[in-house]
Amino acid sequence: MSDIFLGLDQEDLSSLSKDFQGNIFISSKEVDTSWPYVISLPPNVSSLGCTSLSKTQSISYKGETYGYPLRPWVLARILPGEHRTEIGKQWLEAKTRSLSSVILGGGREERCYADWVIRNMGEGVYQELYASFIQKRFGLSGIELSAQLARTLHEDQENRSYYIYEQSLHTSSPVHWNSSIEEFVIEKDRVTQVKINGEVHSVDGALQVALPIDQILSLLPELTKSISVDSRYVQYNDSYWMRVSGDCSNFATETQFWDGDHPVTFVHRISDREALVSYKMEERDKTLGWLASKNLSLVGEKIFPSWTPIWGRQSHFRYYRIAQYLEKLGIELVGKRALFSHLSMVELRQRKEEYAGAILSDFLRVVV
Numbered sequence: 158m159s160d161i162f163l164g165l166d167q168e169d170l171s172s173l174s175k176d177f178q179g180n181i182f183i184s185s186k187e188v189d190t191s192w193p194y195v196i197s198l199p200p201n202v203s204s205l206g207c208t209s210l211s212k213t214q215s216i217s218y219k220g221e222t223y224g225y226p227l228r229p230w231v232l233a234r235i236l237p238g239e240h241r242t243e244i245g246k247q248w249l250e251a252k253t254r255s256l257s258s259v260i261l262g263g264g265r266e267e268r269c270y271a272d273w274v275i276r277n278m279g280e281g282v283y284q285e286l287y288a289s290f291i292q293k294r295f296g297l298s299g300i301e302l303s304a305q306l307a308r309t310l311h312e313d314q315e316n317r318s319y320y321i322y323e324q325s326l327h328t329s330s331p332v333h334w335n336s337s338i339e340e341f342v343i344e345k346d347r348v349t350q351v352k353i354n355g356e357v358h359s360v361d362g363a364l365q366v367a368l369p370i371d372q373i374l375s376l377l378p379e380l381t382k383s384i385s386v387d388s389r390y391v392q393y394n395d396s397y398w399m400r401v402s403g404d405c406s407n408f409a410t411e412t413q414f415w416d417g418d419h420p421v422t423f424v425h426r427i428s429d430r431e432a433l434v435s436y437k438m439e440e441r442d443k444t445l446g447w448l449a450s451k452n453l454s455l456v457g458e459k460i461f462p463s464w465t466p467i468w469g470r471q472s473h474f475r476y477y478r479i480a481q482y483l484e485k486l487g488i489e490l491v492g493k494r495a496l497f498s499h500l501s502m503v504e505l506r507q508r509k510e511e512y513a514g515a516i517l518s519d520f521l522r523v524v525v
Contacts, residue, residue, distance in 0.1 A: 160362040161351060162330075163338055165462060165494060169367035171502040172492035172509070173328055179362060181328065182336040182353050192400070192459055194324070195410070195425035195433060196501040197317040203507060207320035210427070214314075215409040218286070218416060225413065226315060227278075236285060269470055271299035273307035289417030293437070295467055296394060303468040309499050319410045321427055322503055338368075341376045347487045351376075360487065367492030369393055369463040370479060377486075384482050387475040391497060393463035397438050403453040405432040420444040431456070466497045477521065484517050498524045 160179030164170060167188050170181070198204055214225040223231050267273045270291060274283040283299065291299050295306075333353075342350035342357070351358050366373055370391045374380060380388075408426040420440030425433040432453075436444040448455060466472075476497050480490060490496055491509070498505060505524060512520045 160365065161358060161360060162365045162367070163351070164367040164492065165369065165372070167324065168461065168502065169492045169494070170328065170332070171324055171506060172365075172367055174509070177328065177330055177365075179330055180358070181330050181332045182338060183332060183334050184336055184338060185334070187332075187334045191323065192457075193427055193433070194322045194502070195319060195427060196322050196503060197314075197319050197411075198501065198503060199313065199317050202504050204318070204320050204503070207322050207503065210319040210321060210410050212318055213409040213411075215412050217412055217414045217419070222412070232282070236281075267304040269300050269304055270302035270307045273304045273311075274299065277311075286415060290413070290415040293417050294422055295465070297467065297469065301469055303470055303472060305473065306468040322501070324502070338376065340378070341486075343378060343486065346485065363489055364487055365489045365491045367495050369494045370476070370497065373483065373488065373495065374479070381482075384479060387479050390469055390471045390475040391479060392467045392469070392472075393494065394465040394467060395438070396461040396464035397436055397441075398459050398461070399434040399436065399444065399448070400431070400456040400458070401434055401448055401453040402431050402456050403451065405429055405453070408432055420447060463494050466499060468499075472497075473525065476525065477518070480517060480521060496521070496524050500524055
């Protein structure tokens with residue numbers, strides 16, 4: 158029996174199982190595999206094959222750089238003087254309330270990202286610091302985004318370590334680049350064939366799909382109305398990165414740029430002479446101007462289509478229904494995009510090995 162793997166680009170190949178035997182079809186052209194990824198991993202995830210980096214985080218706000226996660230003395234330096242006392246009081250009350258709710262139970266319901274930050278850090282800190290950054294990072298306000306996004310981004314981050322992950326292609330199966338993946342053929346409620354580059358390929362073994370959810374659904378001959386509605390809530394952002402060289406020694410391993418009008422979102426320092434810069438595509442010219450002001454030279458650029466899932470307030474239960482629908486058709490979802498996950502490629506691969514054979518709902522619980 159021959160398996161079929163459908164992916165969007167080079168990054169999807171990291172989700173291939175070791176025992177995969179079949180044909181691999183990738184929509185993009187073959188690209189350079191030497192692009193370094195800076196990832197953070199929790200203690201229980203193997204860093205095999207990754208290069209360790211120093212563990213430093215900072216934020217850049219209104220031209221100043223501060224240590225992160227936030228500490229009371231750091232907060233006092235950041236907050237505007239006229240509101241410092243009141244916002245600091247809110248922050249202390251939020252921290253006390255959050256701790257007591259863990260010990261005694263209770264607490265307020267968290268419906269969105271803003272609720273989580275306000276509960277843990279106070280209204281003033283959210284409005285002054287987090288609101289504009291999260292809007293810049295995901296394109297939605299903290300009221301529109303899921304509370305689970307806040308937990309994923311902010312809880313237990315101090316226990317994570319940073320690494321450089323350099324992807325390499327290890328597969329004995331042929332990879333067909335620049336493939337036009339056109340349509341799924343369904344017979345008796347199962348995908349039996351895939352049309353690729355004008356040819357029909359029978360699905361004799363596993364059908365593993367690493368495409369974004371909207372692209373997977375577009376390959377089906379028809380959708381139920383409920384799934385069509387659900388799909389509107391499962392969205393992604395493209396991710397844009399520049400690789401730069403110069404004096405990068407003053408950057409932390411991860412520097413977050415919290416000003417809403419700053420063109421840069423992150424800088425990941427990979428050495429004293431090189432860094433990766435995440436930016437907004439519409440701000441590319443401003444980003445290049447910022448690089449020039451820092452005497453940094455552009456080495457390369459990379460776009461990751463549909464790389465960042467947008468976890469809105471209704472995204473998760475909508476995604477679960479779509480995933481179950483696709484599973485019944487015989488489609489195995491793999492990779493960051495199809496699994497709608499914020500986990501790194503390394504984490505996803507380990508989770509897949511740990512939960513091999515698990516039912517879909519149990520597996521999705523640990524990756525979404």
